[in-house]
Amino acid sequence: MMSPSRKxxxxxxxxxxxxxxxxDIFGDKxxxxxxxxxxxxxxxxxxxxxxxxxxxxxxxxxxxKRLESTGIxxxxxYQQKPVRYAYLLTEKGEHLxxxxxxxxxxxxxxxxxxxxxxxxxxxxxKNSGSQNE
Amino acid sequence: MMSPSRKxxxxxxxxxxxxxxxxDIFGDKxxxxxxxxxxxxxxxxxxxxxxxxxxxxxxxxxxxKRLESTGIxxxxxYQQKPVRYAYLLTEKGEHLxxxxxxxxxxxxxxxxxxxxxxxxxxxxxKNSGSQNE
Numbered sequence: 649m650m651s652p653s654r655k656x657x658x659x660x661x662x663x664x665x666x667x668x669x670x671x672d673i674f675g676d677k678x679x680x681x682x683x684x685x686x687x688x689x690x691x692x693x694x695x696x697x698x699x700x701x702x703x704x705x706x707x708x709x710x711x712x713k714r715l716e717s718t719g720i721x722x723x724x725x726y727q728q729k730p731v732r733y734a735y736l737l738t739e740k741g742e743h744l745x746x747x748x749x750x751x752x753x754x755x756x757x758x759x760x761x762x763x764x765x766x767x768x769x770x771x772x773x774k775n776s777g778s779q780n781e
Numbered sequence: 782m783m784s785p786s787r788k789x790x791x792x793x794x795x796x797x798x799x800x801x802x803x804x805d806i807f808g809d810k811x812x813x814x815x816x817x818x819x820x821x822x823x824x825x826x827x828x829x830x831x832x833x834x835x836x837x838x839x840x841x842x843x844x845x846k847r848l849e850s851t852g853i854x855x856x857x858x859y860q861q862k863p864v865r866y867a868y869l870l871t872e873k874g875e876h877l878x879x880x881x882x883x884x885x886x887x888x889x890x891x892x893x894x895x896x897x898x899x900x901x902x903x904x905x906x907k908n909s910g911s912q913n914e
Contacts, residue, residue: 666888666895667817667881668810668834673892675810677801684800701801719891740891747887748800750879755799758852758873759806762799 673718674744678703679711683744686721689775691734806851807877811836812844816877819854822908824867
């Protein structure tokens with residue numbers, strides 16, 4: 649029996665490779681872009697949809713459910729009738745920061761014209777200011 | 782006109798986000814697992830196929846082509862009649878090391894039963910010994 653107080657009990661890994669096992673959880677482009685948006689302070693379905701990559705709404709809904717079920721994000725209702733949810737990174741999700749940063753560093757090095765990490769940090773600061781966080 | 786001497790000219794990014802742009806290049810599970818195998822010293826189509834995730838051969842062929850066209854790997858014929866290729870990480874590919882490590886660290890922290898980074902380094906050492914590299 650699973651404890652009802654624990655939503656995401658640690659499961660034994662399908663494979664002992666930590667990379668393969670991690671990729672099973674967040675290893676697709678859309679999941680990683682939603683996680684990026686959460687780091688940027690975006691919280692709602694509508695905000696994720698406004699990102700320049702235009703994630704299709706059915707994929708977005710599926711990824712949010714999956715990220716919640718694996719304990720990367722949690723949702724909380726910020727409005728009733730109709731109920732609307734805000735999504736937030738859990739501690740487990742926030743610990744994906746180094747994965748994001750390593751990819752950003754690589755992109756900066758090899759893909760001309762991309763924002764630098766410091767420019768991104770600057771944008772994040774502005775974002776969180778405008779969202780009253 | 783593109784210079785014929787340069788296989789992978791830097792292209793302007795589709796989007797200025799370095800994460801989204803990087804994910805366009807390597808952001809799928811199979812590509813990342815092939816890159817992992819290359820870090821482990823695997824070099825041939827047959828060796829990649831023997832990995833425990835059992836990548837389907839048509840996907841493997843497609844990913845190898847894509848990783849070559851984006852300059853992450855290069856191939857060289859190690860046998861003629863029939864021609865057989867070995868695949869190697871380029872410098873650009875080797876610089877994905879920090880991305881791999883960040884994912885491994887996260888997997889170790891959150892997925893019970895996965896190999897630790899030091900166990901993996903130990904296996905890599907043994908591997909490269911047995912392959913006379």
